[in-house]
Amino acid sequence: MLKINEVILQTVTKVVVFIILTLAIYLFFSGHNAPGGGFIGGLVLASSFVLMLLAYDMETIRKGLPLDFKLVGASGALIVVLTGLGAIVFGEPFLKQAIFSFSLPLYGRVEFSTVTLFEAGVALAVVGVVVTIILSIAEDV
Amino acid sequence: METLIIIVIGVLITSATYLLLSDQILHIILGSGVLTHAVHLLLMAMGGFKGASEPIIGHEQTTYVDALPQALILTSIVINFAITAFFLVLAYHIYQSSNTTDLRNLRGYRHE
Amino acid sequence: MLSILLAIFLPFLAALLIILSSTYQFRHHIGWAVLIVPILLFIYFMRRLFDVADGETFYTTTNWIPSFSIHLSTYLDGLSLLFSLLITGIGTLVILYSIYYMTKDEQLKHFYVYLLLFMGSMLGVVLSDHVIVLYVFWELTSISSFLLIAFWYQRKGSRYGAQKSLIITVFGGFSMFIGFLMLHYVTGTFSIREMLLQADVIKNHDLFIPIILLLLLGAFTKSVQFPFHIWLPDAMEAPTPISAYLHSATMVKAGIYLVARFTPIFGxxxxxxxxxxxxxxxxxxxxxxxxxxxxxxxxxxxxxxxxxxxxxxxxxxxxxxxxxxxxxxxxxxxxxxxxxxxxxxxxxxxxxxxxxxxxxxxxxxxxxxxxxxxxxxxxxxxxxxxxxxxxxxxxxxxxxxxxxxxxxxxxxxxxxxxxxxxxxxxxxxxxxPVVAWIASVFTFIYSMTLxxxxxxxxxxxxxxxxxxxxxxxxxxxxxxxxxxxxxxxxxxxxxxxxxxxxxxxxxxxxxxxxxxxxxxxxxxxxxxFWMTVGIIVVGTILFLYRNQFKKAFLFFPYELSIDNVYNHALAYSEKLAKKMTNLYMTGYLRHYFSYIFLFIIIVIGGAFFALHIPFSIGENDQAISTFQWIIAVMIAVTAVTVPMVGSRLSAVLLTGFIGYLMAMNFVLFRAPDLALTQLIVETVSTSLFLLAFYFLPKWDIERAPFKWRNLLIAVSVGFVFTVIALAVNNNRLFESISSYYEKADELAGAKNIVNTILGDFRAFDTMLEAIVLFIAGIGIYALTKYKKAKGAGNVED
Known part of the structure; x- marks a missing residue:
């Protein structure tokens, strides 16, 4: 892989990746009422991997993230389909989403929507696929 | 603003068409990317630029810009990314197996 | 009375079971298991025998594609019962026979899947009341017949016979389909029973004669009437149980069934x-x-x-x-x-x-x-x-x-x-009567010969x-x-x-x-009585002197036969098609793109100007901010530069630059989600491009020679699009449908409208998109792995 042996880049990356990850999670959950959502969250998450790839080499990433991203992508796609099927179980049309709200101690009212599950599937699919693509190309080159 | 954007669309499409008609694989990939941008702008322009605020429901009474083209474009951006990546890998492999990126050299066999 | 429908689908279900068990090795001949299907069906139809003999009929209907008023309606009366009994009865005997005829080293599962497919579709033909459904089953019998004739596909004759039968019967079936559509146009119904009630309407309609011709074309090709009979002798390449079943007892009688079924209209x-x-x-x-x-x-x-x-x-x-x-x-x-x-x-x-x-x-x-x-x-x-x-x-x-x-x-x-x-x-x-008598004499002779x-x-x-x-x-x-x-x-x-x-x-x-x-x-x-006696006497004499009599056939050489005409027509159309295809399939991607673009210019652009659609510039526009001006001009300039630069790196970077400008554009358009997404996607894909190119030492763009023709096409396409976009912008025929989505908060409890459209209103699209994305990822992964496998041994391909 890239043979840029730059200490600065690597050190900065260590910090920045966590900022990006936090941003990704924030964007993912804010999608309901503000800009953000599954796609963006997933893409931001994936871009942090791109940064790591640029700063380190393949081996480090493999060791640091022993995940099969094909599987991540596949499970994302599966979750998306399953949330749709879930509606059928309750006698609703395919992919009909529902909202539950309940109150937690200390935190207060919490709204939970099946859209969140759906979006999580989308995000996983995006992350899995984008990282798979990048890893395939990087490995290949 | 609509007219300006539509003219920009025309320029983008012209450029994309010229790139697509090239014999270089890279040009074709870039051309498809430019074409995607043109289509995104076209969707936007067709939705119109009326409406006071971004499509996020707030407390004050207001009009929103058309949300549907935005949803379409969002989908398109992600798919375009996947397709571009696929093209890229394909082009790379064409280069590896045949040592050329010129489509004129790639006509493997004359059909019977 | 859903059971008639079940009866039609039982063979299909059995076929499906065989397919699902494809890896399982049966100890006994699989035909014994298949035999149960026609026996059950035969008993089922026999139980209806007395009811139908008393004049009862059974009608069922189930929705299939209700939006096109296509229903799975079945109708069981005397005529369909007669055919159903033939199909299941002869089917039972043929399958029993095939258990001994087809040895275990044949591809028995294929054989019985095709056979069951045929049995089900043939039952469908004779039991359907809906003409479109009847047509679907009709073509399914043609297809299963094709598969069965070509069962020994290693033989040239089998393939030839299968192709011939398919071409002729599907041609007839399609004609029949057009006839059905005309009947629907005339009567306004797809149901055969309702058509029969409107026989007078059909008889007085202008389309009466075309309908007759088209329907009979279907019936004659299927029931091998002259001159379409030529496919049946070649279909004899099929295994004999198939010849006995499809090509003598059942399928070739579908045309007869059609004629009988529509006699009340055309009689x-x-x-x-x-x-x-x-x-x-x-x-x-x-x-x-x-x-x-x-x-x-x-x-x-x-x-x-x-x-x-x-x-x-x-x-x-x-x-x-x-x-x-x-x-x-x-x-x-x-x-x-x-x-x-x-x-x-x-x-x-x-x-x-x-x-x-x-x-x-x-x-x-x-x-x-x-x-x-x-x-x-x-x-x-x-x-x-x-x-x-x-x-x-x-x-x-x-x-x-x-x-x-x-x-x-x-x-x-x-x-x-x-x-x-x-x-x-x-x-x-x-x-x-004279022709009938002479033909019967011939029948006598060949029966005796046999x-x-x-x-x-x-x-x-x-x-x-x-x-x-x-x-x-x-x-x-x-x-x-x-x-x-x-x-x-x-x-x-x-x-x-x-x-x-x-x-x-x-x-x-x-x-x-x-x-x-x-x-x-x-x-x-x-x-x-005397005609029969005459047949026996004349037939016996001719049979005894058949060697002299057969010289008559010398007057009918092969060159004059319909078979010869068919073969020549087929060969000629193949040659013609190949010529035509080679004319435009040049193998240059550039040419294929040109076809698309020329179509856009000539047909779409031409239609646009021929219809004199009005468009104007700058009417009712929103005001343009300075910032917007700058971005628009930058996009346009960059887009024009991309084809002109000589290095690949510049081209990639310039395209990336357009992407970032687009993101800024989205900000101006008040589309924060898009701006965010575009920004990240552009970053990721530009780095992908760079990753791929960084290690390709010689992959420089050989500066593409400038081509006036391409430029002309490009400018024309751009112009057509611009003008059409302007016209659309000026003539909005409908209100935007987005006002519905603006109720996102009440309907889905979310405030981000775009995201609600993606996740809730149009979630199906998003689901498919996620799947497309996944497929692209798998495709890329497979491409890289494919190369690995090949490169490992340095195999020359």
Whole structure:
């Protein structure tokens, strides 16, 4: 892989990746009422991997993230389909989403929507696929 | 603003068409990317630029810009990314197996 | 009464089970398991027998594609019951026979899947009330027949025969489909029963004649009427059980079914009569004549099937006259013709089925079906001889076999036809009995050839002392069929009362079927009797001197045959198609793109200017901010630069730059989600580009030569799009539908409208998008791995 042996880049990356990850999670959950959502969250998450790839080499990433991203992508796609099927179980049309709200101690009212599950599937699919693509190309080159 | 954007669309499409008609694989990939941008702008322009605020429901009474083209474009951006990546890998492999990126050299066999 | 639908789908379900068990090895012959299906179905239809004989009908309907008013409606009446019993009854015997005929080293699962597919679709044809559904099943029978003819696809003849049958029957089926659509246009319904009620409307419509021609094209191609009969002899490449089942007993009778089913609409029309009756007569004569010269036993049987189908078809033509307004009084005389047709249809299935099975046995035991290499089999295969004798004599129309009864009724109908004075050309009508008689003489000759040349005489050719009867199981089915030949002769009226008369009743709802009378064995010394005697005398003489007589065939060389015409037409159209395709499929991507772009310029742009669609510039526009101006100009300038730069890195970076400008644009358009997404995607994909290119040392763009032609196309396309976009912008015909989505908060409890559209309102699109994304990822992964596998051994490809 890239043979840029730059200490600065690597050190900065260590910090920045966590900022990006936090941003990704924030964007993912804010999608309901503000800009953000599954796609963006997933893409931001994936871009942090791109940064790591640029700063380190393949081996480090493999060791640091022993995940099969094909599987991540596949499970994302599966979750998306399953949330749709879930509606059928309750006698609703395919992919009909529902909202539950309940109150937690200390935190207060919490709204939970099946859209969140759906979006999580989308995000996983995006992350899995984008990282798979990048890893395939990087490995290949 | 609509007219300006539509003219920009025309320029983008012209450029994309010229790139697509090239014999270089890279040009074709870039051309498809430019074409995607043109289509995104076209969707936007067709939705119109009326409406006071971004499509996020707030407390004050207001009009929103058309949300549907935005949803379409969002989908398109992600798919375009996947397709571009696929093209890229394909082009790379064409280069590896045949040592050329010129489509004129790639006509493997004359059909019977 | 959903069970009729279940009956149609039972074979399909069984086929599916076989497919699912594809890896499982059966210890016994899989045919034993398959056999259950037709037996169950046969019992099921037999249980309906008495109800239907009492005049009851069963109608069911289930929605299939309700938005196009396509329903799975089934209708069981006398006519469909007769066919259903044939399909399941003969099906049972054929599958039993096939268990011995098809050895275990064949691809049995394929064989039975195709066979079940056929059985289900054939049941679908005769039980559907909806014409579109009927058409679907009709084509499914063609396809399963194709698969079965090509079962031994290693043989050239099999592939040729399969292709021929498919081309001809699908051509006919498609014509029939257009006819159905016309019928729907005229009547406004897809249901056959409702169409029958509107017979008068159809008769007075301008489309009446096209409908007749198109429907008959379907019927004639399927039921091998002249000149479409040429596919059946080639279809004999199929395994013999298939020939016995599809190509003699059931599928080729689908056309007859269609004619019978639509007789209430078209009956009485002289065009319909002339087409059906004369096609039947010509087929009967020509095929019987040609059967004599065949030396392959199966080809002989194929031509004889064609000729017998012609006989049945001509009887339906005569029977259709019962609807003629001028001959209401003597209706019974004519319905008798349909009665005879249905009777012969059943008889034909019995004796022809038996004969096919015997020929299959000969082929199986001796390894040849060539008449010239077979002789004296009687000493070694006495049981087969007996069955063949019964079958042939019945086919020749001799007593005491069922063929005699229906042949007599055929003569009666033809003789009675000459007594009516409604025809414009009486001379041609007078020819009908004559042609019928001559054709019957030919039938007599080839029937005798079949049995006596094979079984009598000295043993020669491949017949040796080792020749034996086949295993007894193989003989069960032909024995049952041969027994039926005799039983039907003795008790014809049992069959008539319970099966045939209800079927006649469904063709002629206005006729009291009790008036049809009984089938008599002995009419006295009538014209029909003397015709039969004449056939035996003349036929015997000609049979004895057949070698001299066969010289007549020299007048019909191959060059003049329809087969030759078909082959030439096929070869020519193939050549033409290849030429045409090579003309535009040049192998240059550039050319293919040019076609698309030229289409846009000429057709879309041309239509736009031809229609004088108004457009204007700068009307009702929103104000443009300075910032917007800057971004727009930058995008345009960058886009123009991309094709001009010489290095790949600059080209990639410039395209990336357009992407970032687009993101800023989205901000100005008040689309924060888009801006965010575009930003990240552009970053990721630009780094992808760079990753891929960084390590490709020589992948520089050879500066593409500037091409005026490409520029011209590009500018024209850009111009067409600009003008159309302007026109659309000026002429908005509809309100935006987005106001519905703006209720996102109430409907989905979310405030981000774009995200709600993606996740909730249009979640289906998003789901598919996630899947597309996943597929692209897998594709890329596979591409890289593919190269790995190949590169490992440095294989030259």
């Amino acid at each position: 009485g029309d002289m065009l319909w009569f002339w087409l059906v009756a004369s096609a039947g007569m010509v087929t009967l004569f020509w095929a019987a004549f040609n059967a004599i010269r065949q030396t392959d036993l199966k080809a002989l049987l194929a031509y004889s099937t064609v000729s017998q189908l012609g006989l049945i078809m001509s009887l339906f033509g005569v029977g259709s006259l019962a609807y003629h307004p001028d001959i209401q009084l003597s209706t019974v005389l004519l319905t008798q013709a349909t009665f005879a047709a249905l009777f012969h249809l059943v008889n034909h299935s019995t004796f022809k089925g038996a004969l096919f099975m015997i020929v299959g046995i000969i082929d199986f035991q001796i390894g040849t079906r060539d008449l010239r290499r077979l002789s004296g089999l009687i000493y070694f295969m006495p049981i087969s001889f007996t069955i063949a004798l019964i079958g042939s004599f019945s086919m020749a129309g001799l007593p005491p076999f069922n063929g005699f009864l229906s042949k007599e009724m055929f003569f009666t109908a033809m003789l009675k036809l000459t007594q009516f004075d409604i025809f414009s050309v009486q001379a041609v009508i007078n020819l009908f 049995v006596f040349e094979t079984f009598l005489g000295e043993k020669k050719g491949k017949v040796t002392d080792e020749t034996r009867e086949p295993p007894f199981g193989m003989l069960i089915s032909p024995i049952i069929l041969a027994s039926l030949v005799i039983i039907i002769f003795i008790f014809p009226n049992t069959l008539a009362n319970y099966v045939l008369k209800p079927a006649v009743g469904s063709v002629y709802p206005f006729v009291d079927t009790n008036e049809l009378g009984k089938i008599e064995h002995w009419h006295g010394f009538t014209a029909e």
